[in-house]
Amino acid sequence: MLLSDGGGYQDRSFRVVSVVGMGGVGKTTLAQLVFNDKRVGAHFRARLWVCVSDSFDVMKLTRDILKQLLGRSCELQELSSLQQLLRKELAGKMFLLVLDDVWDVSQECWDALWVSLLDGAKGSRVLLTTRNESVSRASGAMDMYPLGCLSDDDCWSLFAQRAFYGSSMDDYQHLVRTGREIVRKCRGLPLTVKMLAGLLFGEFSLDRWEDILRSDLWELPEGKDYILPALKLSYYHLPSHVKPCFAYCAVFPKGYKFVRDELVFLWMVQGYVKPDTIIGSGSECFNCLLRRSFFQPSGDGRFLMHDLIRDLALSNRGGECSSLEGDATSSNSSRKARHLWFQDTEDQGTLLSCGSTSDYFSPHLRTCFLIGHSRVFPDAGRGQSLSQRLGDTFQSMSNLRALHLCGWEVAELPDSLGNLKLLRYLSIRHMVKLIRLPETLGNLLYLQTLEILDCFDLEELPNSLKHLVDLRHLILGMPRYSYSLQRMPCGIGRLTQLQTLPRFVVGEGNCAAGIEELTNLCNLRGELVINVRSLSSWVNVVGSKRNELNVLRYKNFITSLDLEFYDDGVVNCRDPSLSASIRHAEEFMEIIQPNMGIRKLVIHGYMGSRFPKWMADPFYSRLQSICLDSCRNCRRLPALGWLRFLKHLEVRFMDELRCAGHEFWDDGTPSGPLFPVLEQLHLYCLPELEGLLVGSALRTAFPHLHLLHIQDCQKLKHIKLGHLASLRELHVAGCDDLTELNFREMSISVGLQPDVVGPVNIPHIDTLRLEFCQKLNFPSARQWLPPSLQRFEITGSPLLEEWARRHLDA
Structure with missing residues (x-):
C-alpha cells in the first residue's frame, strides 16, 4: 500500500491509507513500525508524524507539519500563508505523513488540509x-486496513514474552493455565495484554495470579467513560505510592509527549517523591509505570500515554485536573481544579483578555501549564500588555507549586512572579523574546527546579538567584554555542544543593560569577557545559590561589564535560600581542581538570597552543568519547592512545596541526596496543595536516577501529594506520593531494607504490566512499579492491570515475 506505485485520488499526487480499529488494538504501534521501517525511510524523502486526537485544527496541524519540515516553529499567522509555505516545502518531495488517532472530521477540514499537500x-x-x-471514508482513503483483535494464541505469546521476560517459562508451568485464562479475558486487545503482563512481571506466585483472575473488577461494566476492566485492574494493583504519580498525569492533554525528568520533577514538588531521593524513588516510580505499559516510548526519547490510559488517569482524579483551550464555558471546571492545563487558541489572548483572570485561575491551583503562541498579544481593551495580564494571572494563583510557561512573546516577566512564594517548580520554554527574568525571582525561597529552554534572547539571570538556597536543578537549555547568555550571577556558588547545572557561563564584569564559584557545588552530576566568554575574572584571581583551585577534580558525579571558549578573538598564536591571553587560556585549562571517572570530553574554541597535561593521563581510563573542535592554535595532539576505553575520537578545525602520529604515545614505547577499543575516528577540516602515522606501533594500533572518516584535509599526503583488521567503513573526501590508496599495506599517499603485494590489511571492509579527491587514482587491476567490499561510492573524483568505467561492471 505504501511502497507501491499507485497514484493518488482524483487530482491528488498522494494516496490516503487508513488503519481502522477499536481503542487499544494496536493502530499506533503498527503505524510506528511502518514509519520506522528502513525501507520506508529509504523510499520517502520526508517522513512526518502528527498526533491529531479529538481536536482537528487545520491551522495547528499545518503548523505541526511545518515544524517538522523546517526544524523550527513557524510564525506565520494566516492559514493561507501557512498552506502556501507548506506547499512550497513539499514541492517535488515524496513524503509520508502519519495522522495518528483521528476522530470526527468534517469534509471541509479534510479539504483544507489536503490542499497544502498537493505539490508533493x-x-x-x-x-x-x-x-x-466514517472518518476513513470522509478522508478519501483508497485503502482501508481494518485491524482486528489478536487471537488467544497470539495474546498468550505476547503475554508470556513480557510476563516471563528474563526467565524461562518452562520453570513456571504451574502458571500457564491461569495465565491463559487471564489472557482470554483481555478480549484480544494488545494494550490490556501488555498491561496485565507488566502487572505480573516477576510475580511467580500462583495465588497472586489467581487473585488477578478472580478479581471482581473483571465484572465491572465499562460505563460511559469506556475504561476497560483490565485497565482498572492494572491501576488497582499499582503500589500505593505510585498511584498518585500516575493519576497526576491526567493534567497532560491527549498525545502530549513528556520527558522523564520533567515528570519526576513535577511529582517531587507535589510531594509524591521525596526531593532527596529523586534519582532513586522518582525513577523507580517512572520505571514501574513504564514496565506496566502505563507509559510507552514515543521513539524520540520522550514518552506518552495511550488515550485509554489517560482516560483511566482522569477517572481517578475526581475533577482535580482540568484542560482549558479557548472554551470560556469551561471556567467553572477550571476553578475547581488543582492541576490546570491552559492552552490559548489561535486567536492569542482570547482567554486572558476575557473577564477577570480569577474566572479561570483560582487560589486552589497547585499546578498550572500556561501555553501560548509566539505572537504579539492583542490589546485587551483596557490598555494592558501581555506582561501585565500575566502578572494579574500570577496574583490569582497564590498557592501554586508548579508553573510551566511556554510560547508567550514577552521581553520580561512581571515582578508579581516573585509573589508565588510556595512555588517549587518553574519551567520557562520557547519564549523567544525573553531577555531577562525579574529580580523578584529571588523571593521564591522554596524553588527546587528552574528550567529555561529555548529562550534564545535571554542575556542574564537575576542577581537574586543566589538566594535560592534550596534550588536543586538549574536547567539552561540553549542551542549549542549560543551567544545570548552573557554571564552567571555572582554568588551562584552559594547554591550548594545544586545537582543539575548543564551550563555555566564564565563572563566579565563585577556581577559575573568566576569559575571558582563551581568549587563548592559538590553535588553536581551528569553533563556540564562551561561557556568561557571572558578570562578577565580568571586573570584577577591571585596566582597562589589559582594553583589551589580544584574546580572539577573531585566532582565524581559529572560524567560529561564540554568546554566552549569565546574570548577576545584569539585566533593566531604567532601574534606576540596575544601571548598573555594564550597563556591565561592554558593556565585555565590546567585547573579545569575533571574527575577521573568522566566519560565524555568536548573542547571547542580553545585558544591555547598546547593541550593540558591531564588529557594524556592514562588514569582517565573511563573516557569513551573525545571531540577537539576549533582548537586553532594547537600544533600537537595529546597522547590519547593510552586511553583504554576511548571509543570515539573526533578532531576538526585545527589550523596548525601538521602531523598526527608519534604524539599518540608521547614519544615513548607503548606497552600494549594503542587505541585498544577505538571504534570511530573522524578527522575534519585540518588544512595543514600532511600525514597520519602511527610509527613503530604500526601493527598494534586501532585493533577495533571500524569507521575512519577523513574530510577536507587538502594537504594530506599519506596515511598509515597498520593492520586494520576490524575496519568496516572508510570515507575520504576533499583531500586534494592524495594520489593513491593502497589496501595491501593500508597506505594512502602521494606517489607511494607498495613494495610488496601481501595480504589485504583490511579484510572486512564493506563500505568505501571517496568524494572530491581530484588526484586520487587506483592501480589498473580490478582485483586490487578488497573482496569483502559491498558498497563503493565515487563522487567528484574524475580519475576514479574513469577507473571505475574501465574496470567495474555497470
Whole structure:
C-alpha cells in the first residue's frame, strides 16, 4: 500500500491509507513500525508524524507539519500563508505523513488540509489511524486496513514474552493455565495484554495470579467513560505510592509527549517523591509505570500515554485536573481544579483578555501549564500588555507549586512572579523574546527546579538567584554555542544543593560569577557545559590561589564535560600581542581538570597552543568519547592512545596541526596496543595536516577501529594506520593531494607504490566512499579492491570515475 506505485485520488499526487480499529488494538504501534521501517525511510524523502486526537485544527496541524519540515516553529499567522509555505516545502518531495488517532472530521477540514499537500511528488502517502470507518471514508482513503483483535494464541505469546521476560517459562508451568485464562479475558486487545503482563512481571506466585483472575473488577461494566476492566485492574494493583504519580498525569492533554525528568520533577514538588531521593524513588516510580505499559516510548526519547490510559488517569482524579483551550464555558471546571492545563487558541489572548483572570485561575491551583503562541498579544481593551495580564494571572494563583510557561512573546516577566512564594517548580520554554527574568525571582525561597529552554534572547539571570538556597536543578537549555547568555550571577556558588547545572557561563564584569564559584557545588552530576566568554575574572584571581583551585577534580558525579571558549578573538598564536591571553587560556585549562571517572570530553574554541597535561593521563581510563573542535592554535595532539576505553575520537578545525602520529604515545614505547577499543575516528577540516602515522606501533594500533572518516584535509599526503583488521567503513573526501590508496599495506599517499603485494590489511571492509579527491587514482587491476567490499561510492573524483568505467561492471 505504501511502497507501491499507485497514484493518488482524483487530482491528488498522494494516496490516503487508513488503519481502522477499536481503542487499544494496536493502530499506533503498527503505524510506528511502518514509519520506522528502513525501507520506508529509504523510499520517502520526508517522513512526518502528527498526533491529531479529538481536536482537528487545520491551522495547528499545518503548523505541526511545518515544524517538522523546517526544524523550527513557524510564525506565520494566516492559514493561507501557512498552506502556501507548506506547499512550497513539499514541492517535488515524496513524503509520508502519519495522522495518528483521528476522530470526527468534517469534509471541509479534510479539504483544507489536503490542499497544502498537493505539490508533493507522485507516490506520496498519508497514513491515518482512527477508530471510526466514517472518518476513513470522509478522508478519501483508497485503502482501508481494518485491524482486528489478536487471537488467544497470539495474546498468550505476547503475554508470556513480557510476563516471563528474563526467565524461562518452562520453570513456571504451574502458571500457564491461569495465565491463559487471564489472557482470554483481555478480549484480544494488545494494550490490556501488555498491561496485565507488566502487572505480573516477576510475580511467580500462583495465588497472586489467581487473585488477578478472580478479581471482581473483571465484572465491572465499562460505563460511559469506556475504561476497560483490565485497565482498572492494572491501576488497582499499582503500589500505593505510585498511584498518585500516575493519576497526576491526567493534567497532560491527549498525545502530549513528556520527558522523564520533567515528570519526576513535577511529582517531587507535589510531594509524591521525596526531593532527596529523586534519582532513586522518582525513577523507580517512572520505571514501574513504564514496565506496566502505563507509559510507552514515543521513539524520540520522550514518552506518552495511550488515550485509554489517560482516560483511566482522569477517572481517578475526581475533577482535580482540568484542560482549558479557548472554551470560556469551561471556567467553572477550571476553578475547581488543582492541576490546570491552559492552552490559548489561535486567536492569542482570547482567554486572558476575557473577564477577570480569577474566572479561570483560582487560589486552589497547585499546578498550572500556561501555553501560548509566539505572537504579539492583542490589546485587551483596557490598555494592558501581555506582561501585565500575566502578572494579574500570577496574583490569582497564590498557592501554586508548579508553573510551566511556554510560547508567550514577552521581553520580561512581571515582578508579581516573585509573589508565588510556595512555588517549587518553574519551567520557562520557547519564549523567544525573553531577555531577562525579574529580580523578584529571588523571593521564591522554596524553588527546587528552574528550567529555561529555548529562550534564545535571554542575556542574564537575576542577581537574586543566589538566594535560592534550596534550588536543586538549574536547567539552561540553549542551542549549542549560543551567544545570548552573557554571564552567571555572582554568588551562584552559594547554591550548594545544586545537582543539575548543564551550563555555566564564565563572563566579565563585577556581577559575573568566576569559575571558582563551581568549587563548592559538590553535588553536581551528569553533563556540564562551561561557556568561557571572558578570562578577565580568571586573570584577577591571585596566582597562589589559582594553583589551589580544584574546580572539577573531585566532582565524581559529572560524567560529561564540554568546554566552549569565546574570548577576545584569539585566533593566531604567532601574534606576540596575544601571548598573555594564550597563556591565561592554558593556565585555565590546567585547573579545569575533571574527575577521573568522566566519560565524555568536548573542547571547542580553545585558544591555547598546547593541550593540558591531564588529557594524556592514562588514569582517565573511563573516557569513551573525545571531540577537539576549533582548537586553532594547537600544533600537537595529546597522547590519547593510552586511553583504554576511548571509543570515539573526533578532531576538526585545527589550523596548525601538521602531523598526527608519534604524539599518540608521547614519544615513548607503548606497552600494549594503542587505541585498544577505538571504534570511530573522524578527522575534519585540518588544512595543514600532511600525514597520519602511527610509527613503530604500526601493527598494534586501532585493533577495533571500524569507521575512519577523513574530510577536507587538502594537504594530506599519506596515511598509515597498520593492520586494520576490524575496519568496516572508510570515507575520504576533499583531500586534494592524495594520489593513491593502497589496501595491501593500508597506505594512502602521494606517489607511494607498495613494495610488496601481501595480504589485504583490511579484510572486512564493506563500505568505501571517496568524494572530491581530484588526484586520487587506483592501480589498473580490478582485483586490487578488497573482496569483502559491498558498497563503493565515487563522487567528484574524475580519475576514479574513469577507473571505475574501465574496470567495474555497470
